[in-house]
Structure formats: structure tokens, C-alpha cells
């Protein structure tokens with residue numbers, strides 16, 4: 001098991017703890033964790049900054065320029081700490097998690113131009129294997145041959161409650177109903193968009209974590225590993 005470097009895809013609805021789970025899997029296996037949602041969020045921030053978005057429309061020429069010049073990287077904040085997202089060399093970790101970006105990220109992720117660019121970057125990042133990537137289309141589009149595909153889900157109310165607490169802890173001024181509406185809107189847009197809609201890969205394993213703790217999820221994962229690879 002330790003010999004064979006795997007690609008592990010964790011897809012699912014927004015705010016159901018994909019990144020917490022994917023990070024824990026990566027730490028357990030000594031793999032690299034890649035947050036593909038952070039990449040869509042970083043592109044969205046760049047689009048906001050460059051005035052690409054107006055209402056529900058995007059200026060395609062301006063978008064092309066943004067994508068041609070974009071650099072998205074991940075660097076750990078300190079030794080042993082989680083990686084943070086950098087857009088064109090600037091740390092944008094905090095800004096990409098706010099409501100301004102959350103409100104436009106679904107629109108930006110419907111763009112075929114954006115998806116083409118990010119899927120290519122993600123496939124490049126996976127070349128070395130030994131990675132855990134979370135997102136919406138990792139098991140279906142980015143790595144259709146991933147060794148393990150997990151499709152994570154949880155009820156909308158529980159997801160909204162988790163997100164509310166998380167943002168509140170960070171000191172953001174948040175409203176539960178607004179967050180729940182944002183989650184439901186994103187579910188709808190993510191699942192119905194034409195380009196790479198969120199859907200379970202036929203060979204993905206579904207995990208509903210509505211009533212599971214992070215520790216219980218890891219027990220589930222250990223059992224899955226044992227079943228698939230023994231030991």
C-alpha cells in the first residue's frame with residue numbers, strides 16, 4: 001500500500017466537509033492535498049478585481065486576459081500548517097473564503113474557458129500522483145482514472161449550520177438564512193450547469209456524513225483502504 005502512490009478524488013456538495021476530510025486523508029497517507037475549489041475561488045477574486053463580472057455576465061475578452069496571466073499556487077503558512085492560496089503571488093486565503101467571492105464563484109465556474117484552464121492546471125499537479133484532490137468534477141473530469149473516488153454529501157441544513165459556525169469563529173458578520181440560501185443556490189447551479197456538472201462518478205463511493213464526526217469519517221476511510229488494498 002505505502003509503495004503504490006494513489007490519486008484520490010473527493011467530490012461532493014459545497015460545505016459538506018470535503019476539505020477537512022481530504023486533508024485528513026492526505027495527512028494520513030503523507031500525500032499532497034489540493035483544494036480545487038480554492039482555485040475556482042481565486043479565479044473569481046481575480047475576475048472581481050479586474051471588473052470581468054457585471055451582473056450575471058462575464059466580459060469574455062477580459063476573462064481571457066485574466067486567465068492568460070494568472071498564477072495560482074499553494075504554500076504552507078508555516079511548518080506543519082495547512083497550505084494557503086496565493087493569487088499572482090499574493091496571499092488571498094482569507095478573501096477567497098468571504099461572501100463576496102462565494103456569491104460569484106458559481107457563475108465563474110460555469111465558464112468553459114475557466115474550467116479548461118483549471119482542469120489542465122489540476123491534471124499537471126496530479127502528475128506525480130500521491131495526491132488527494134477535492135472538488136466537484138475530480139472523479140468525473142479531472143482524474144477519471146483516480147484510484148479511489150469518494151462522493152461526500154450531507155443535508156443542506158447541517159451544511160449551513162457548519163458553515164455558519166466556521167465563519168462566525170473567523171469573526172465574520174454572518175446570517176444563517178443567507179448562508180443556507182447560498183448553499184442551496186450553489187447546489188442548484190453546480191448540479192445543473194452545462195460544463196462539468198456536479199455528479200457522482202459511476203464508480204464513486206457515496207458517504208453521507210450528516211451524522212458523522214471527522215474521526216468517524218477517518219475510521220470509515222481506514223476500513224475502505226483495508227478493503228481495497230489490504231493491510
Ligand code: DC
Pocket residue numbers: 014015036037038040041105106109134135136137138186190
Ligand atoms: O469547494 P468550494 O465550496 O470551495 O468550491 C467553490 C465553488 O467552486 C463551488 O461553488 C463550485 C466550484 N467548483 C467547481 O465548479 N469545480 C471544482 N472542481 C471545485 C469547485
